[in-house]
Amino acid sequence: MTITPQFVTEPGDDRWATSAERHLWMHFTRHSIYESGQGHVPVMVRGEGAYVWDDQGRRYLDGLAGLFVVQAGHGRRELAEAAARQAEELAFFPIWSYAHPRAIELAERLAHYAPGDLNRVFFTTGGGEAVESAWKLAKQYFKLTGKPMKHKVISRNIAYHGTPHGALSITGLAGAKKYFEPLVPTGIKVPNTNFYRAPEEYRYDEKAFGLWAAERIREAIEFEGPETVAAVFLEPVQNSGGCFPPPPGYLDRVREICDEYDVLLVADETITAFGRIGDMFAIARFGVQPDIITCAKGMTSGYAAAGAMIASDRLFEPFRHGTNSFLHGYTWGGHPVASAVALANLDLFEREGLLQHVRDNESAFRTTLERLYDLPIVGDVRGAGYFYGIELVKDRETRETFSDEESERLLRGYLDKALFDNGLYCRADDRGDPVIQLSPPLICGQAHFDEMEQILRAVLTEAGNRL
Numbered sequence: 001m002t003i004t005p006q007f008v009t010e011p012g013d014d015r016w017a018t019s020a021e022r023h024l025w026m027h028f029t030r031h032s033i034y035e036s037g038q039g040h041v042p043v044m045v046r047g048e049g050a051y052v053w054d055d056q057g058r059r060y061l062d063g064l065a066g067l068f069v070v071q072a073g074h075g076r077r078e079l080a081e082a083a084a085r086q087a088e089e090l091a092f093f094p095i096w097s098y099a100h101p102r103a104i105e106l107a108e109r110l111a112h113y114a115p116g117d118l119n120r121v122f123f124t125t126g127g128g129e130a131v132e133s134a135w136k137l138a139k140q141y142f143k144l145t146g147k148p149m150k151h152k153v154i155s156r157n158i159a160y161h162g163t164p165h166g167a168l169s170i171t172g173l174a175g176a177k178k179y180f181e182p183l184v185p186t187g188i189k190v191p192n193t194n195f196y197r198a199p200e201e202y203r204y205d206e207k208a209f210g211l212w213a214a215e216r217i218r219e220a221i222e223f224e225g226p227e228t229v230a231a232v233f234l235e236p237v238q239n240s241g242g243c244f245p246p247p248p249g250y251l252d253r254v255r256e257i258c259d260e261y262d263v264l265l266v267a268d269e270t271i272t273a274f275g276r277i278g279d280m281f282a283i284a285r286f287g288v289q290p291d292i293i294t295c296a297k298g299m300t301s302g303y304a305a306a307g308a309m310i311a312s313d314r315l316f317e318p319f320r321h322g323t324n325s326f327l328h329g330y331t332w333g334g335h336p337v338a339s340a341v342a343l344a345n346l347d348l349f350e351r352e353g354l355l356q357h358v359r360d361n362e363s364a365f366r367t368t369l370e371r372l373y374d375l376p377i378v379g380d381v382r383g384a385g386y387f388y389g390i391e392l393v394k395d396r397e398t399r400e401t402f403s404d405e406e407s408e409r410l411l412r413g414y415l416d417k418a419l420f421d422n423g424l425y426c427r428a429d430d431r432g433d434p435v436i437q438l439s440p441p442l443i444c445g446q447a448h449f450d451e452m453e454q455i456l457r458a459v460l461t462e463a464g465n466r467l
């Protein structure tokens with residue numbers, strides 16, 4: 001299906017960018033670039049399959065699925081039609097003491113996909129709200145069940161869990177938090193599972209490293225006092241820092257520790273759910289049962305905004321009685337149009353076998369990216385499913401990373417723009433060590449992997465020459 005954008009511009013016509021620069025406050029964006037006239041805001045006007053087009057008519061391979069979102073690819077008419085149908089039938093009704101068919105159907109469907117007894121679906125409009133909801137549920141649950149001191153949360157360094165005050169407290173990125181302190185107190189941080197940066201003694205033993213990292217969680221619980229700790233939040237594969245898969249045994253050990261101290265395990269699957277790692281929920285692929293899953297992004301493939309917190313029967317139990325209710329909600333949570341789109345998206349997943357497609361092609365994706373190891377600037381290629389990070393290093397032998405100034409010059413000054421100018425939209429991120437992140441639509445195959453590799457090769461070769 002080819003759609004003509006509503007307002008077509010010709011190359012050289014900057015009207016969209018000019019207006020954006022005057023009025024649109026872009027998220028996490030340095031507006032000084034545009035204020036000082038160093039460039040124009042890239043304006044995307046159309047998408048089809050794995051590609052998007054800008055207002056100048058240039059085409060880009062969407063190597064990030066928008067923002068880890070567009071699982072089914074762009075331009076899927078059936079998802080647009082599902083939205084239109086629902087808007088006509090019932091555009092809006094809240095789920096505050098009422099229900100409507102699409103929220104009911106979607107809740108049942110998500111409960112069906114979620115592992116074990118995760119049967120209660122609380123809708124939000126995104127991942128940060130889902131994380132926020134999970135922390136609040138953990139606090140209220142323990143207050144209702146006779147453990148009122150349990151309120152603290154443990155999460156991992158460099159992990160990103162969203163921007164609301166609670167979710168930002170759980171986030172492990174000092175730079176993202178500094179202007180908003182004091183945040184919600186009692187967010188405790190432990191090491192993440194970046195094996196490439198493991199302490200020297202564990203560098204060649206992934207399993208031992210995983211157990212070491214899990215023990216840091218136990219240590220934090222004991223140090224804080226188990227009677228005060230409510231939950232551990234972690235992504236099955238951590239995004240920020242560049243796609244850290246869980247070392248073998250790590251998640252099992254974390255589960256055991258949580259059980260031992262009656263601490264809830266929250267799998268933040270904002271990115272990893274809905275096929276990104278080849279399963280509806282990645283935690284199930286790793287064989288571990290969480291108490292709560294938070295999810296969003298891929299649920300609708302981006303054709304509407306939706307998120308959810310999926311909780312176990314055990315956590316719902318106190319809310320079945322007396323005057324108890326979970327004192328929390330969002331106007332747009334469980335929006336009929338978003339729910340209809342999510343259902344159509346999940347139908348599409350089933351019909352096209354998207355999960356199987358990821359499983360069938362994930363090793364080809366990895367192998368293709370690993371070809372880049374012949375470039376000295378490539379230190380580590382890591383990830384799982386259709387979710388990969390490429391860590392860049394100054395010296396591969398010593399794993400020496402870049403100084404802040406070099407990283408600024410390399411990532412912001414060159415890589416970001418060069419990749420984009422060469423037709424690849426992806427992410428160059430230096431919130432941890434510098435990485436390039438790839439997370440393409442799940443419909444991608446070998447031809448797309450090759451295209452990514454070729455563009456990365458050209459740009460990284462030039463980046464290496466510039467060092």
Ligand SMILES: Cc1ncc(COP(=O)(O)O)c(C=O)c1O
Pocket residue numbers: 125126127128129131160161162163235239268269270271296297
């Ligand atoms: C793991 C994780 N949690 C939470 C969020 C926040 O989601 P949202 O931007 O939908 O609030 C993100 C966003 O990327 C995320 O990756």
